[in-house]
Amino acid sequence: MGNELIKNIKYLWHCILNVIYSDGRECTICNEYVSDEKLLCNKCRAEVKLCKEYFKICEETFEVKCFSSAYYSGIIKELIINLKYKNDFKAGEVLVQYMVDTIRKQNIKFDVITYVPSTKKSIKKRGYNQSKYLARTISYKIDTKSLEFLVKFNNTKDQIGLNGEERWKNLKDSFKCINIKYLKNKRILLVDDVITTGATSFYCAKAMLRSGASEVIILTCAKSSL
Structure with missing residues (x-):
């Protein structure tokens, strides 16, 4: 928590300095001048491959609708890695x-908006949960409540390097719900950075649906070749 607070303060200070000392912005990727609020120049924006259709994860007796903003490649991949x-x-x-x-x-x-949780080990290593940051920032932008509904209670292997079947087996029943009274009969937006096989998102959604949520919709920055 301390590391997260310090990083957020540094970020806010950086924003203040940008306002004081700059009459414009630089592209987040290539540092070219940007005159609007997009934070990416036209060239970099043109390289982003947007996702225009949603898809569904159908496992066991559950069906979960998933939206991703773009594909995990090029500019978007670089942005996610940088964050x-x-x-x-x-x-x-x-x-x-x-x-x-x-x-x-x-x-x-x-x-209500919520997010895919990280283990204490991951947060200690990285300093914060990027999915929580995304969810809370989206919440602020659209003026919608954001709450914590999930905890990860199994120390699973890192998903990187695992094949599809191994990813699903690795995460099975690794999440449980908290603050259940606030999710009952609610439509929940579950936020994460990237969706690959869909295992993480599905098991998070399953936990909330079994705890009384009326619907869970997944939203990620990017998706791979799911």
């Missing part, structure tokens, strides 16, 4: 802009 591993909150702002655009363009309806 996740380099604490680049400016990159996070760009990703949030794309996710908010997706909510509005796809007319996604929900009551």
Whole structure:
């Protein structure tokens, strides 16, 4: 918590300095001058491959609708890596802009926003949960409540390097719900950075649906070849 607070303060201070000492902005990726609030120049924006259709994860007796803003490649991949591993909150702002655009363009309806949880070990290593950051920032942008509903209670293997079947087996029944009284009969928007096989998102959604949520909709910055 302390590390997260310090990083957020540094980010806010960086924003203040930008306002005081700059009459414009630089592209988050290539540092070219940007005259609007998009944070990406036209050239970099043109390289982003947007996702225009939602898809569904159908497992066991559950069906979960999933939206992603873009494909996990090129500019979007770089932005996610910069946020996740380099604490680049400016990159996070760009990703949030794309996710908010997706909510509005796809007319996604929900009551509460939540996020995929991280283990204490991951948070200690990275300093914060990037999915929580995305969810809370989206919540602020669209003025919708954000609550914590999930905890990860199994120390699973890192998903990187596992094949599809191994990812599903690795995460089975690894999440449980908290604050259950606030999710009952609610439509929940579950936020994460990337969806690959869908295992993480599905098991999070399953936990909330079994705890009384009326619907869970997944929203990620990006998707791979799911």
